[in-house]
Amino acid sequence: MTLGFDTLQVHAGSRPDPATGARQTPIYQTTAYVFRDADHAAALFNLQEVGYIYSRLTNPTVAALAERVATLEGGQGAVCCSSGHAAQIMALFPLMGPGRNVVASTRLYGGTVTQFSQTIRRFGWSAKFVDFDDVEAVKAAIDDDTRAVFCESIANPGGYITDLDAISEVAKAAGVPLIVDNTSATPYLCRPIEHGATLVVHSATKYLTGNGTVTGGVVVDSGTFDWSASDKFPSLSAPEPAYHGLKFHETFGPLAFTFHSIAIGLRDLGMTLNPQAAHYTLLGIETLSLRMERHCANALKIAEWLEGHEAVAEVTYAGLPSSPYADRVPRICPKGAGGLFTFRLKAGYEACVKLVNALELFSHVANLGDTRSLIIHSASTTHRQLTEAQQIAAGAGPDVVRLSIGIEDPADLIADLEQALAKATA
Structure with a gap:
């Protein structure tokens, strides 16, 4: 069977x-x-x-x-x-x-x-x-x-x-x-x-x-x-x-x-x-499929919202139609593009740091894949040992933050990002 x-x-x-x-x-x-x-x-x-x-x-x-x-x-x-x-x-x-x-x-x-x-x-x-x-x-x-x-x-x-x-x-x-x-x-x-x-x-x-x-x-x-x-x-x-x-x-x-x-x-x-x-x-693992479905659904909603935000220069989520990797999703990841992506802030490094500090619902941790939504500024943490050229090649340049989207209510996550972006770019 x-x-x-x-x-x-x-x-x-x-x-x-x-x-x-x-x-x-x-x-x-x-x-x-x-x-x-x-x-x-x-x-x-x-x-x-x-x-x-x-x-x-x-x-x-x-x-x-x-x-x-x-x-x-x-x-x-x-x-x-x-x-x-x-x-x-x-x-x-x-x-x-x-x-x-x-x-x-x-x-x-x-x-x-x-x-x-x-x-x-x-x-x-x-x-x-x-x-x-x-x-x-x-x-x-x-x-x-x-x-x-x-x-x-x-x-x-x-x-x-x-x-x-x-x-x-x-x-x-x-x-x-x-x-x-x-x-x-x-x-x-x-x-x-x-x-x-x-x-x-x-x-x-x-x-x-x-x-x-x-x-x-x-x-x-x-x-x-x-x-x-x-x-x-x-x-x-x-x-x-x-x-x-x-x-x-x-x-x-x-x-x-x-x-x-x-x-x-x-x-x-x-x-x-x-x-x-x-x-x-x-x-x-007993709940893996249930969680991944929610991770993917939430990530897509938040990526779409961020892509339309005036402070954001780029969103890398492969599930977006604008992504150069969108055509690979049906072939390589047919059930969704995951819960992980980055976005770039037009205001650069300092704005990224302010954003991380201003968030209330997102947890600032060096991890991903949690039921909770997580954020990190890779250039100053996980990718800190790399040169700036290596950071950029890895998709973790100084103006980039990484999100690991959890399984919470996506409206709450968007509200948290909205208030933090307002503070970071004021």
């Missing part, structure tokens, strides 16, 4: 607890698990049997979340970790090595730009940043040392929609995986694997949980990439010394990346998601 999204977001990965019959997934607050006997322990450690060893690797509550997100994304498997940033490193870890590079979109969350341009250099990795609207430039940036292509489906902060079909064709032709950060869209609005993505990453902190309570990350494996087609990915195709020469792709097939991420990635990097955070995220 093929189940719909609204059913899967409640039931996928969730079964009555075999010990108690509990219908909601319990929080398995334990570090370790008792083995049946010595042979059972040996089989688990040899990856000959699937089961629970130690909660740095696997935990029943976390496993339920991984199965649910993988199901909603249409993937073969998933691994959960401690944050969205951890998910990005986990996604790259089996693919990269010293001297290797990732070709990344310029339109990324500021923290991702910093992680890719600065932090990963400590591993000997590097990133090439390219405007992904220029498909030929993406092709040209890929070289013999490229091991992945990385973008966001709906880019933070501007709400730009990436042409995943075109980019996936480029990655496929080059024989490298496409990694798509689907945080801003969620699988309800966009399913990147259906557009050719190999891996999908999420900051579960945002829309998946939806209530601003916990941090978490997920990497979903499509199971479709042939890791043995070349010698580019020895972590997955070559013998693994830590497991007596086991070859992950040969042994686990479409689940090779998932098993490697648990058996090697979580084992050695330790970016583990705690079971209570997994529980909160499971609860949040």
Whole structure:
């Protein structure tokens, strides 16, 4: 039986607890698990049997979340970790090595730009940043040392929609995986694997949980990439010394990346998601479609209102007919353009700061995807470490504020923006 999204977001990965019959997934607050006997322990450690060893690797509550997100994304498997940033490193870890590079979109969350341009250099990795609207430039940036292509489906902060079909064709032709950060869209609005993505990453902190309570990350494996087609990915195709020469792709097939991420990635990097955070995220996902519908409806109303305001120079919401990305919405995000966008104030940087300070209903926080409406001036916060040129390229210039529209009454949100804009531009 093929189940719909609204059913899967409640039931996928969730079964009555075999010990108690509990219908909601319990929080398995334990570090370790008792083995049946010595042979059972040996089989688990040899990856000959699937089961629970130690909660740095696997935990029943976390496993339920991984199965649910993988199901909603249409993937073969998933691994959960401690944050969205951890998910990005986990996604790259089996693919990269010293001297290797990732070709990344310029339109990324500021923290991702910093992680890719600065932090990963400590591993000997590097990133090439390219405007992904220029498909030929993406092709040209890929070289013999490229091991992945990385973008966001709906880019933070501007709400730009990436042409995943075109980019996936480029990655496929080059024989490298496409990694798509689907945080801003969620699988309800966009399913990147259906557009050719190999891996999908999420900051579960945002829309998946939806209530601003916990941090978490997920990497979903499509199971479709042939890791043995070349010698580019020895972590997955070559013998693994830590497991007596086991070859992950040969042994686990479409689940090779998932098993490697648990058996090697979580084992050695330790970016583990705690079971209570997994529980909160499971609860949040149960209402994902309902919330995303309201986020999108509210965002469109507020974007339309802002576009007509005399103090506003530009609104980037892709759901507006005036957006250069409007034609991508029906194809990439057919259920809506999301709840995230930016707008520019004609009066510039200082007016943006005054606007943030004058708002009463919007919360000034470094987060997005909450049920509450949020605002931030990216140039002075999340994108502060970037140069002004990088800020502008990322859609977070000095005269730009980012809105994450919540599920409140849109008339109240508009009234709050109206009074704050009046103060900011007086």
